[in-house]
Amino acid sequence: MLELKEFLNEPKIEKTKLYQRLQCSKNEALILKELCKSYVCASASVSAFSLLAGLFGEKDYAYLDYLEDLKGLIKRGFVTSGLGFFKNIDSNKLSNSKLVLLQSELSLSQYFLDFLDSKSLFKVPKSKAYGAYLEYLKDEFLRIELYERLSFARRSEYYAVLKSHIKEFEKYIKECLKLSKFHNVLNAIFKEYALNAKEQILFLALLKEEYALSHENSSTREQNALLNLISENELELRQNKKLLEDDSKLLSSFLVEYDEYLNAFGELSKSFFISDEILERVINSPTKQSQIKLESLVKEQEIFELIEPNIDINDIIIPENTKELLSNILKQKDKKVLERLSLWGIKTSKNIEAKIIFYGPPGTGKTMSAFGVAKAMKKAVLSFDCSKILSKWVGESEQNVRKIFDTYKKIANSCKQSPILLLNEADQFLSTRIEGGSGSDKMHNQMQNIFLEQIERFSGVLIATTNFLESLDSAFSRRFDLKIEFKKPDFKDRLKMWEKFLPQNADFEEAFELETLAKYELSGAQILMVVKNTALKTAISKDGIFTMRAFLESIQKELEGSFDKHKIVGF
Known part of the structure; x- marks a missing residue:
């Protein structure tokens, strides 16, 4: 306290040790001195007008000349300023609003009080294992407090x-x-999204606000306050703004979102926050409880197969126009797209909702693309084979059909992240209703009517795959938002598939010609099967060298097995 006493008693304030430590202007020091006097006399706050007028005089409104000094102290975090019952004034919003300070109450910040008490001398404890996830988070939040200081x-x-x-x-x-x-x-989230050190600090600062249950428009959530944590000067601050722009990794990956609002000065501000899905994952998943819960829920019934997709949609070789349609589905979560759809009354939820049919010949990437979409949405997949469901429920009441969707709804409502419902191989189930009087025909039609009703009421993401769109009942067709065709790959795409599927670190004969193999009109699944069959044949051969003959023989068998009339002639 010796430094503080000297600061309060010394007439020439610039000679004090505290003044030297503060490295502020003389006028700023005089303002701090008055606030310190009030504080030690048990008055935690003082009117800005009273303080400035008392220090610098009211004649000719001289006190107005010192608003800039007061603003400087607020920006440095030494002084806090509040407007009555309103929140603290954000120091980054004072450029055009200095007069507002005259109506405010001033007080010394906790940072300045810590500075006086030398609490700023931080001692790092001895390293030891964290007993729990929350212990670790507590230290991360303390790290953010240090960055704030x-x-x-x-x-x-x-x-x-x-x-x-x-x-x-x-x-x-x-x-x-x-x-x-x-x-x-x-x-795990930092690694999954490849966040750099600055992006991690921004994320942690917002997470700290969530745990503190702070108001959504807290000044800590605002752009400049966040960027100040990772910027050493104004130039860096301007450069770091790109980290919180709409096309930044944090926002484009939907880790962080923002709301726009009018601040206390009538200016448009952005308040950033962690998206609901990510927040639920961070707060409610200190272990893999959500995944374990989903697995246990699926095991309780025999309808669905739980699939955790690991296929990147960009790695799937499909026509560009098909890939573009898939990309458009994912853009539903883009903030600007959401704003427009909400403005037009088309969409009210931030979640992606879509009922989609993938149709095309077998082996063209329909199921794989469904998994790619699921991974991009960071959702699990609940899949069921429609043919198995049909054989299981024929002869029983339509209530059993409803059970499929009721069970899905129960699982989805019990999970933090609702899975995608995949109706795989839906050809016979979604086919045109049968005109006939037999009991099985009536049961088939009744079941289809129930499915029509359930699909109509379905909320979430549903993908149905079918080989024959022509056989799809028109009533079903109308209830799907998108119908995306998967064609057999052309020569260019087949060439890419051969290049992707061919064994690595293998020996090929000199006469090997990739272009020749790509001429055969095979689907992606067929090409993969040919490569696997040829690899097995080559692995047990004497020299272990891949030959054109071996590949062509495998292609011939694949074409014959798929009832294709193509025959390979010659070599």
Whole structure:
């Protein structure tokens, strides 16, 4: 307290040790001195007008000349300013609103009080394993607090010291994590989205606000406040703005979203927050409980197969126009697209909702594309084979058909992230209704009517695959939002498939010609099967060299097996 006493008693304030430590202007120091006097006299806040007028005089409105000094103290985080019952004024929004400060109540910030008490001397504890996920989060939030202090201390001699403490503390967190055994869902998200150090800090700052249950328009959520955490100067701040733009990784991947609102000064501001899906994953999934829960729910019934997709949609070789249609489905979550659809009254939910038919010959990538879409949406897939369902429920009441959708709904409502419902091989189930009087015909039609009703009421993402769109009942066709055709690959795509599927690190004869193989009109699934069959044949051969003859023989068998009339003549 000796420094504080000297600061309060010394007439020439610039001679005090605290003044030297603060590295502020004389006028800023005088304002701080008055606030300190009020604070030690048990008055936590003081009117800005009273303070400035008392210090610098009211004649000719002289106190107005010192609003810039007051603003500087607020920007540095030494002083907080509140407008009555309203929230604290955001220091980044003061450029055109200095007069508003005259109506505010001023108080010393916690950062400044810590600065006075030398609490800024941060001690890093000895590394040890975290006992639980929340212990780790607590340290991450403390790290964000240190970054917040750092953003306030740029003009202080304490800046370099605090920066060093942050590095020590970050090293401490890494060492503790190495000793820990809990599932770190936060680190998994950082790796999954390949977030760099600055993006991680922004994410953690917003997560800290969520755990603190702060107001959605808290100044900490605003762009400049967030960017100040990762920027050492104005130039860096301008450069880092791209990290919070609509096409940034955080926003385009739907990790972070924002709302626009009018702040206390009538200016349009953005308040950033972590998206609901990601927040649920972080807060409610300290272990893999959600996945375990989904698996257990699926095991309770015998209808669905649970699939965790691992296929990237960009790795699937399909025509560009088909890939573009799939991409358009995913763009439903784009903020601008959502805003337009909401404005037009087309869409009210932020979640993707779609009922889609993938149709085309077997082996053209329908099911694989469904998995690719699911992975892009970060959803699991609940799949069922329609032919099996038919054989199982024939002869029983239509209530059993409803059970399929009721069970899906129960599972979806019990999970944080509703899975995609995949009706695989839906040809016979969605086919044209039968005109006939037999009992089986009536049962078939009744079941289809129930499915029509359920699809009509379905909420979420439903994908049905079929080989023959021509046989699809027109009533079903009308109830699907999109019908996407999957054609057999052309020569160019077949060439890509052969290049992708051919064995790596293998020996091929000199006469091997990839273009010759690509001339045969095979589907992607057929090409993969040919490669596997040829690889097995070559693996047991004497020299282990892939030959054109071996490939052509496998192609011939595949064509004959698929009842194709093509015959391979010659070599």
